[in-house]
Amino acid sequence: MHVVYPAVISALLFSVGVYGVLARRNAILVLMSVELMLNAVNLNLVAFDVWLRDQLHGGQVLTLFVIVIAAAEVGLGLAIVLAVFRTRRTVDVDRLRDLAEPDFPQPSPNGQAKVRESS
Amino acid sequence: MNFASPAFWPPTTQEIVFLLLGVIAVGSAVLVVTTRQLVHAALWLVVSFGALAGGYLVLTAEFVAWVQILIYVGAIVVLLLFGIMLTRAPIGRSADLDSGNQIAALVVGVATAGVLVSVLVAGFRHAYMPLTPGAGAAKPLGSSIFRTWVLPFEALSVLLLAALIGAIVLSRTDIRGR
Amino acid sequence: MITIAALIVLLPFLGAAGGLLLSRVGGGPISARAGVPTRAIWFAILPTAGSALLTVWLAVQAAKGDGTGAFWDSWFPAEASGQLTVVDTGAVPISVGLAVTGLSVLVGILVVVVALGVQVYSVGYLHGDSRYPSYSAFISLFTSAMLLVVYSGDLLVLYVGWEVMGLCSYLLIGHWWEEKANSRSAVKAFLVTRLGDVGFLFGIFTLGMAAKSFRISDILAAQLPTATVVTATLLLLAGVAGKSAQVPLHTWLPDAMAGPTPISALIHAATMVAAGIFIVARLYPLFLAAQPTRDVLAVSAALGMLGAALAALAQDDLKRVLAYSTISQLAYMAAALAAGSDEAAIFHLTTHGAFKALLFLCAGAVIHHVGSNLMSRMGGLRAAMPLTFVTMTIGFAALMGLPPASGFFSKDAVIAAVEHARLTDAAQLLLYASALVTVGVTGAYATRAWLRTFFGPTQVEALPEPEPGTAHVFDGREAPPSMLWPIGILAIPALALGWTSVVELDLGSAAIDLVIALLGAGVVYAFWRSAPTRDPARLLGPFYGPCARAFYLDTVYAMVFVRPVLWLAQGVVHTDATLVDGAVRGSGRATLGLSRFVRLAQNGNAQLYVTGLLAGVLLIAVGAVVLG
Known part of the structure; x- marks a missing residue:
């Protein structure tokens, strides 16, 4: 079998996962997209392991590890999503804007920036 | 490792099966990231993972394929469905599953695909692997894990334990941060 | 001798520094009678008095020996010069030094006498003014600068004093800067004189570069090409016109009357405006060699003397009358210089310094008494202010050129010099005619001012509140003694200076002058007799408006x-x-x-x-x- 086939499919799968992470609003859908990306990596690992005929089966073992880590990640991720949901009543990632600066310094007429008091 | 590379055409049966499974996997993945129903996304994810497991089988990685079915389809998707339920997401069609970032996401996604595909095609155009059945069976893989990779395996179990505790701490409401 | 001169210059400077720095330190007593800090009064008067005494001593020293030439050289034949240091500039060195000549001593006497009088007078005039310390310090600084100009042996050192004078003039005109008009006048005076000074500075440069030295004695001794001399003197003339208020840079002087009256007397009548004339006389050999410059000076003087006299005839403000009369009289000096007689010019400068300072101080007393500058508010003051009346009459007589007052002799000397001038024919004719007509006009405006101030019905109104500056509440009394003493003392030279007979009296021309002056005075008197309340300036008829506005030159x-x-x-x-x-x-x-x-x-x-x-x-x- 040509190596190009699994490689290209994994690349496409990865790109779809990237799109999902960037475009989806619901946090759970974002987690699903992350899983897609992880799977793309897994496919790559398996394909190259087979191609390289690794006696130690490093690629496939690592795939197993990745699956385990993915399980742990989904468990933790969902716990975080639930915690967010409990405090915010929403899991839409584009409405969680706490990373933004709290306020914008308005230029006053004499040219000096004045930071508004934030309560 | 490099064998005489046969021509792309005509494809072997294995290749045809693999490509079909790949098309199913990619197509259902696209549906996962575009569907308007949350639960459908989870179900399309099952299809995608299943098709991938088939792909692993074709690539002679049987053990990985079964683990894929067991853990991904059996555990992770169920977890995700639980998550959907617990966040009281709407079950039917909902219009606002996509954020305003869609166009940028599309551009980045397509660009990623373009870059990766072109690089991989350029790099592995002539690589060919003959498939030997039984190379990825449970026995060789198990002996490899518990001989060579036993230390990472133990570390991973500790990681799993930490994730378990973390998930409990995060999801329980009666444990308050100090 | 040079040490004495240096002390004369330095004493007022130290007085100014002390007055500015120490007058208010630690409080100190306030003079009960003058209403100003006592220490400031001492800082003001003592250095100037010291300078005056030293000047007398210097004069005595300088009077030893024999000399020939101009009258000051025969009075003070001894000359001396010395230099402190030479500043090496890379091109022409500047020698920081003084030079005592007969002319310096003569003008120096005038300066210190008037300055001392003004310092004493100011104590009374600025009763209770909170800025008296700085005011008197500026007068001291001015005195020092003027003495530096007089005694300087180097043109650039002279220029330093020249500019400091301009600065002091600006500061003192704007003494009551709270009023917008006053500070504007100060700025105007500063800018107009500065305009002339640019030319003056470049004139100095031209002379210095041509003679390879800035020392006055070197420049006078150098053999300079005629073109250079004409250029340099024309440039110097710009500074002279600015400082001495000659046409066309004269417009600042009438506005400078916004300052306190003693300042008008000191700076804008007796000394600073005379500095221009003094410079020309000091560098007179150069001007004698530059015929075109003297022609320009003659035309400027001819226009200035007549125009200013006509403007003086139409003014209602007493101080502005005197200001225009100053311009006119300075033009006489310039005329004498243009005509080739520095003796007549300096003689007139000396007598004019005395009688114009006297007139201004008297006017100050009148203004102090009445509370207004306007002659339409005066009248009939003869009885209330007898001493001022007598002294001011002497002053006016000198101004008109009536014997036996000093002005008669000096003005006759000027006119005689103009009559025999060595000038271009047209310029000489213009100058001579203008001088004669001006004599008549001078008689007219002096008589008018005299009559309107001291005769006729009383027009005085008591003001409810003293305005800042000129006004005090009318109290019907003569001025305080600190003002009367300087007036009385200045009246003596104003009356008697002419009898020194330094220049021979030309009886023929003197008779003509006298007749013309009396004619002008007589016309005004006749008009006034017929209608005592009307302004005799109405005689001018349709020319009244242009004259009152000084021929719209300011507007232009x-x-x-x-x-x-x-x-x-x-x-x-x-x-x-x-x-x-x-x-x-x-x-x-x-x-x-x-x-x-x-x-x-x-x-x-x-x-x-x-x-x-x-x-x-x-x-x-x-x-x-x-x-x-």
Whole structure:
């Protein structure tokens, strides 16, 4: 079998996962997209392991590890999503804007920036 | 490792099966990231993972394929469905599953695909692997894990334990941060 | 002798420094009678008095020996010069030094006598003024600067004193700066004289470069080409016209009357305006060699003396009358210089310094008494102020040129000199005619001022509140003794200086002058007899308006020079505000706007951040693949 086939499919799968992470609003859908990306990596690992005929089966073992880590990640991720949901009543990632600066310094007429008091 | 590379055409049966499974996997993945129903996304994810497991089988990685079915389809998707339920997401069609970032996401996604595909095609155009059945069976893989990779395996179990505790701490409401 | 001269110059300077720095330190007593700090009075008067005493001593020293030439050289034949140091400039060195000549001693006496009188007089005039210490210190500084001009042996050192005088003039005119008009007058005086000084400075440069030295004695001794001399003297003439208020730079002097009256007496009548004449006399050999310069000076003087006299005839403000009369009299001195007789000019300068200072001090007493500058508010003051009346009559007589007052002799000397002038025919004719007519007009305006002030019905109104500056509440009494003493003392030289008979009296021309002056006075008197309340200036008929406005010269200057400059200034301000500041503010605003634009990415949406991150990684990967 040509190596190009699994490689290209994994690349496409990865790109779809990237799109999902960037475009989806619901946090759970974002987690699903992350899983897609992880799977793309897994496919790559398996394909190259087979191609390289690794006696130690490093690629496939690592795939197993990745699956385990993915399980742990989904468990933790969902716990975080639930915690967010409990405090915010929403899991839409584009409405969680706490990373933004709290306020914008308005230029006053004499040219000096004045930071508004934030309560 | 490099064998005489046969021509792309005509494809072997294995290749045809693999490509079909790949098309199913990619197509259902696209549906996962575009569907308007949350639960459908989870179900399309099952299809995608299943098709991938088939792909692993074709690539002679049987053990990985079964683990894929067991853990991904059996555990992770169920977890995700639980998550959907617990966040009281709407079950039917909902219009606002996509954020305003869609166009940028599309551009980045397509660009990623373009870059990766072109690089991989350029790099592995002539690589060919003959498939030997039984190379990825449970026995060789198990002996490899518990001989060579036993230390990472133990570390991973500790990681799993930490994730378990973390998930409990995060999801329980009666444990308050100090 | 040179040490004495240096002390004479330095004493008032130290007095000024002390007065400025120490007058108020630690409080100190306030003089009960003058209402100003006692220490400030001592700082004002003692150094000037010391200078006066030293000047007398210097005069005695200088009087030893024999001399020939101009009358001051025969009076004070001994000369001395000395220099402190030579400043090496790389080109022509500047010698910091003084030189005592007969002319210096003569003018120095005039300066210290008038300055001392004014310092004493100011104590009474500025009763209770809170800025008296700085005022008197500026007078001291001015005195020092003027003495530096008089005794300087080097043109650049002289220029230092010349400019300090201009500065003091500005400061003192603007003494009551609270009133907008006063500070404007100060600025006007400063700018107009500065305009002349530019020419003066370049004249000094021309002379210095040509003679390879700035020392006056070297310059006078050098054999300079005629073209250089004419250029240099014409340039110097600009400074002389500015300082001595000659046409066309005379317009600042009438406005300078906004200052306190003693300042008008000291700076703007007796000494500073005489500095221009003094400089010409000091460098007289150069001017004698420059015929075109003297022709220009003659025309300027001819226009100035008659125009200013006519303007004086139409003024209602007593001080402005005297100011225009000063311009007219200075033009007489300039005429004498143009005609080739520095003796007549300096003689007139000396007598004029005495009688014009006397007139101003008397006018100050009258103004102090009445509370107004306007003659229409005066009248009938003869009985209330007998001493002022007598002294001011002497002053006016001297101004008109009536015997036996000093002005008679000096003005006759000037006119005789003009009659025998060595000038171009047309210029001489113009100058002579103008001088004769001006004698008549001078008689007319002096008589008018005299009659309107001291005779006729009383027009005085008691003012409810003393205005800042000129006004005091009318109290019907003579001025305080500190003002009367200087008046009385100055009256003596004003009356008697002419009898020194330094210049031979030309009886024929003197008789003609006297007749013309009396004619002018007689016409005014006849008009006044017929209608005592009417202003005799109405005799001018339709010319009254132009005369009262000094022939609209200020308006013309405002239109030709001031307004374009203001427009230009506004344009510059506008350019500065919109273009230069605009660029600065605009860069700030552009930065803010750009940052606001960039900040759009910083909106807290983690997805956007990841998008950017991945896009960046992609770009790097592509770059690595393509370039690597």
